[in-house]
Amino acid sequence: xxxxxxxxxxxxxxxxxxxxxxxxxxxxxxxxxxxxxxxxxxxxxxxxxxxxxxxxxxxxxxxxxxxxxxxxxxxxxxxxxxxxxxxxxxxxxxxxxxxxxxxxxxxxxxxxxxxxxxxxxxxxxxxxxxxxxxxxxxxxxxxxxxxxxxxxxx
Numbered sequence: 001x002x003x004x005x006x007x008x009x010x011x012x013x014x015x016x017x018x019x020x021x022x023x024x025x026x027x028x029x030x031x032x033x034x035x036x037x038x039x040x041x042x043x044x045x046x047x048x049x050x051x052x053x054x055x056x057x058x059x060x061x062x063x064x065x066x067x068x069x070x071x072x073x074x075x076x077x078x079x080x081x082x083x084x085x086x087x088x089x090x091x092x093x094x095x096x097x098x099x100x101x102x103x104x105x106x107x108x109x110x111x112x113x114x115x116x117x118x119x120x121x122x123x124x125x126x127x128x129x130x131x132x133x134x135x136x137x138x139x140x141x142x143x144x145x146x147x148x149x150x151x152x153x154x
Contacts, residue, residue: 006053006104018051025130026052026107029092029099034069037129041065046136047077048127053105055084058127060137064119070110071127074119087112100125107131 009017014027024030034040039048048058048071058073066072076082083103090099090111100109110127 006055008105014052019130022051022130025128026109029108030128031110032070032128032130037070039071039129039132039134040069042071042134044134044136046134048073048132048134050102050105050107050109051131051133052107053102054133055102055104056135057084057102057109057132058125060134064116066116066124066126068124068126071129071132072116073125073127074116074121074123076125080121080123085109100127102131 011023011027015023018026021030021032025032042063043060045060047056048060048063049056056077058071059077062073062075062077064072064074076085078084086101086103088099088101090097097111097113100112101107102109108128109131110125113124113126114122116122116124
């Protein structure tokens, strides 16, 4: 279920709600160190939500080990034509990448790459743990998303 109520906040308000690292990553477009985040190696079934606004973004069923040190997903919760994630050109750090943000609150989540031949979509959403909050499935299983076809991508 998509979150429909979000009130924009100032940096001061965000600082009161988030840890220092969560604020740095989500509000200042930072990146946590590889292999340091809470969820990089988590296999717990559930839904990964935006740490800022609670918007459901990814499921554990779409999570895979890409050996990059950050949580990786092959598609957002609603497939490749997702309504909860926005993509932006990122030209920082002397490279061109595609940044992904939460559509509801604008939180920086990480980046998307099309370098994952081991997934059904070929995509790798490389996401900072600090931008996520895992809501564990109580029944031990997550609803399996229907893998999107690469042709469904933007």
